[in-house]
Amino acid sequence: MTNTIPTAMEEGRNRQNPTSVVPGVSPQLYSLADFEQIARLVHAEAGIVLTKRKAMLAYSRLAPLVRQSGAERFETFLNRLDDDPALKTRTISALTTNHTYFNREPHHYEHFQSEVRPALVARAEQRQAVRLWSAGCSSGEEVWTLMMVLLGNDRQAGEALARRDIVALASDLADHAVKSAQEGRYPAEALDSVPKELRAAWCQRDENSLVVGPSLRRMVRFRQLNLIRPWPFEGLFDVIFCRNVMIYFDDPTKERLVLRLAQRLKPGGFLYIGHSERVTGEASALLRCVGPTIYQRVGAGA
Numbered sequence: 001m002t003n004t005i006p007t008a009m010e011e012g013r014n015r016q017n018p019t020s021v022v023p024g025v026s027p028q029l030y031s032l033a034d035f036e037q038i039a040r041l042v043h044a045e046a047g048i049v050l051t052k053r054k055a056m057l058a059y060s061r062l063a064p065l066v067r068q069s070g071a072e073r074f075e076t077f078l079n080r081l082d083d084d085p086a087l088k089t090r091t092i093s094a095l096t097t098n099h100t101y102f103n104r105e106p107h108h109y110e111h112f113q114s115e116v117r118p119a120l121v122a123r124a125e126q127r128q129a130v131r132l133w134s135a136g137c138s139s140g141e142e143v144w145t146l147m148m149v150l151l152g153n154d155r156q157a158g159e160a161l162a163r164r165d166i167v168a169l170a171s172d173l174a175d176h177a178v179k180s181a182q183e184g185r186y187p188a189e190a191l192d193s194v195p196k197e198l199r200a201a202w203c204q205r206d207e208n209s210l211v212v213g214p215s216l217r218r219m220v221r222f223r224q225l226n227l228i229r230p231w232p233f234e235g236l237f238d239v240i241f242c243r244n245v246m247i248y249f250d251d252p253t254k255e256r257l258v259l260r261l262a263q264r265l266k267p268g269g270f271l272y273i274g275h276s277e278r279v280t281g282e283a284s285a286l287l288r289c290v291g292p293t294i295y296q297r298v299g300a301g302a
């Protein structure tokens with residue numbers, strides 16, 4: 001018999017080859033070839049790099065979707081994605097890492113409060129527009145912390161400020177994350193790291209949860225947005241937080257993104273990135289470092 005080679009191998013997959021096996025998972029269900037297909041997909045669609053060490057992570061994140069779809073093997077599931085854009089989107093979302101928490105990297109908020117907030121408040125009081133962006137906001141802890149710091153401890157002054165032309169965009173690739181961000185409901189202890197006065201002024205208690213109050217909500221717009229695709233809005237920002245998003249990208253993708261972010265800052269505007277992220281490439285000419293992982297757009301007065 002010459003034709004005993006399995007179909008999978010005709011497709012370039014060798015499920016019997018030990019190097020194609022993900023330890024602990026039946027190769028009939030999920031193989032390294034499946035992982036490689038997943039890695040190609042998430043890189044092409046979201047810029048996210050998954051190394052082979054993430055093969056089990058990808059398995060555990062996608063297994064529930066595979067099960068729900070009724071497919072018996074990852075290969076069958078993956079081959080359906082091109083004909084099912086909604087399922088493809090859910091698959092990519094499931095592969096994102098959404099870890100975040102309130103008051104993460106507090107030195108950023110301290111810098112914002114002492115060096116940036118006073119000018120933004122003055123501008124808002126002069127009826128000028130103030131624009132902020134939490135790019136890769138995950139479930140919202142970042143944008144809500146930022147907006148609480150912006151409104152400040154003084155409830156009356158903060159309420160007045162919230163009625164000015166201040167808008168924050170909070171965007172993420174993952175739909176489920178954007179929904180949680182918008183819901184703005186967190187276990188009360190999740191906000192323990194936020195100064196008590198800010199929590200008390202801007203959040204409301206609901207049993208064991210804290211719910212973001214109406215003054216904060218009025219200022220924030222939520223969008224599902226892929227940062228590596230064109231951005232469907234115009235305008236420049238005073239402040240951009242894009243933290244712990246680029247760590248998942250390869251170097252050229254990081255460089256392109258940080259350049260695009262820099263180009264979206266007003267002269268003198270500020271970019272905050274994650275503690276393990278760097279500004280490299282062309283963006284370096286537009287940004288000067290003003291603190292650990294804090295950059296200011298060069299130009300008028302900066």
Ligand SMILES: C[S@@+](CC[C@H](N)C(=O)[O-])C[C@H]1O[C@@H](n2cnc3c(N)ncnc32)[C@H](O)[C@@H]1O
Binds near residue numbers: 048
């Ligand atoms: C680790 S969280 C960081 C959340 C928050 N910025 C922080 O520092 O705590 C990374 C977020 O980036 C989002 N993300 C990854 N790739 C993205 C892309 N191409 N476009 C937009 N968001 C993306 C993920 O969905 C995830 O919610």
